[in-house]
Amino acid sequence: MGGVHPEIVPPPTTVIEASKRLAAWTAVDRHVLPEYKVIGIGSGSTVPYVVERIVAQGPERNKDRVFIPTSFQSKELIVNAQLLLGDVDQYPVIDVTIDGADEVDETLNCIKGGGACHLREKVLAEAADTFIVVADYRKNSDVLGRNFTQGVPIEVAQFAYAKVLQNVHLLGSPGAVLRMAKSKAGPVVTDNGNFVIDAPFPEEAMKDPYTLLTRIKMLTGVVEVGLFCHMAKAAYFGNQDGSVTVKWHDGRIENVDSGSSPVPEST
Numbered sequence: 001m002g003g004v005h006p007e008i009v010p011p012p013t014t015v016i017e018a019s020k021r022l023a024a025w026t027a028v029d030r031h032v033l034p035e036y037k038v039i040g041i042g043s044g045s046t047v048p049y050v051v052e053r054i055v056a057q058g059p060e061r062n063k064d065r066v067f068i069p070t071s072f073q074s075k076e077l078i079v080n081a082q083l084l085l086g087d088v089d090q091y092p093v094i095d096v097t098i099d100g101a102d103e104v105d106e107t108l109n110c111i112k113g114g115g116a117c118h119l120r121e122k123v124l125a126e127a128a129d130t131f132i133v134v135a136d137y138r139k140n141s142d143v144l145g146r147n148f149t150q151g152v153p154i155e156v157a158q159f160a161y162a163k164v165l166q167n168v169h170l171l172g173s174p175g176a177v178l179r180m181a182k183s184k185a186g187p188v189v190t191d192n193g194n195f196v197i198d199a200p201f202p203e204e205a206m207k208d209p210y211t212l213l214t215r216i217k218m219l220t221g222v223v224e225v226g227l228f229c230h231m232a233k234a235a236y237f238g239n240q241d242g243s244v245t246v247k248w249h250d251g252r253i254e255n256v257d258s259g260s261s262p263v264p265e266s267t
């Protein structure tokens, strides 16, 4: 764990990247406390800034901590940052998990799974005493599905996908599709060897995400649903003007002036 740390993430060159970093750094400063020893690391493009800020807390703070990944990507992040890697079967109780989100509504319900990692992400969110979301301003929403239109990610057992797809069509998402890979022929296969269905639902259904979650989860063959309801304690959104909006689980909305502009000097 000693020595010079490699660069975890290049400095942001766009306002969106800078906003992600602002959210991640603010959340780490407030929620990764010195006494916390078991820390869950989420997945996606915002999380590298989380790891970067944790590393900046220094080797002394991190030497007796263990970091639990939510995906192959976050496992690599932890290892490359020379932090100690653990798994949730060894550490079923986590002090804090910090993760990104695809969209967050006004009561902190989230769509997650844009990166197909939502099964492990949900396990680590649930195992954590404190679950914190970090994102840029585009994810801050009133109703789920308004910004993230590709639909609710549903991880399914491979052999059951066609049956579940039919079920989901009848449940009110006729546009639901099997997620196809971009640089491989065929479907996306998750870190757990499953397929993913993306199911867009009408706004009326998305206004009650908990009911929708329970209906989808009851379908046999579904492994996990990318709707995270009543889980997050707070969501941090980096804004274009260099401030951070914090939505709390009790409905409070806080505006933090970070004192630094997110606009990268090079733009």
Ligand SMILES: O=C(CO)[C@H](O)[C@H](O)COP(=O)(O)O
Pocket (backbone or CB within 6 Å): 042, 043, 044, 045, 046, 047, 099, 100, 101, 102, 111, 112, 113, 114, 115, 116, 117, 118, 121
């Ligand atoms: O749920 C996720 C992966 O399954 C990610 O947290 C979500 O897609 C957000 O990613 P990003 O920080 O790149 O916007």
